[in-house]
Amino acid sequence: MKVIAINGSPKREGNTYHALRLVLNEIEKEGIETEMIHVGARQVQECIACGMCAKNKDEKCVLQGDDLNLWIQKMKEADGILLGSPIHFSGISALMKAFLDRAFYVSSNNGGLFRHKVGASVGAVRRSGGVPAFDMMNRYILYAEMLMPSSNYWNVIHGAAPGEVEKDEEGMQIMRLLGKNMAWLMKVVDEGKKTYPAPEREKKVRMNFIR
């Protein structure tokens, strides 16, 4: 089994990286492979709402210039997806928003590539605004019919300078517990799928509320 972690910070080894590492360390202890992708390593373009991913149905975004299509395939092949973002103005980073909009739009327009995978999110914040950003990432996970493990608080850790989150003992416990629960849920789901076939994916009912 494998977990793909997404680091949505512009900093390669900032607090988001450290938060993700705390979760991944526990997952690795349970014998699950992990890989962290730093989406901030290159500029990620935002979704232009062209709808080509729905038209082409080739599991790709037509925009060029970043590795989004490679990352989508890595997420599709993984059993678990862990999202991590720094908190920018009480929300996720612009980089993370651009990544999530495109990746999850391609997924939903191509049969639900992340459906029934285990998914969780974490946020790194100096002081406040962590929970709205955490909620925001969770909404992508819930939209995609993914399965979400929890911890003993909302998954937010505090720190300003890179690495400072490791002074937040409560935050560190939240990350550790999330890792343990995520690894456990992945194993339960993996075993459970052998006994209980997943429900059929339903075609989306769309209403625009214009009449």
Ligand SMILES: Cc1cc2nc3c(=O)[nH]c(=O)nc-3n(C[C@H](O)[C@H](O)[C@H](O)COP(=O)(O)O)c2cc1C
């Ligand atoms: C543009 C920007 C906006 C920020 N907004 C907030 C905020 O709303 N609340 C807060 O407590 N910290 C805020 N911060 C601080 C970061 O959330 C904090 O330093 C975090 O640990 C950065 O994670 P990183 O090292 O992974 O980038 C902001 C930082 C930046 C650069």
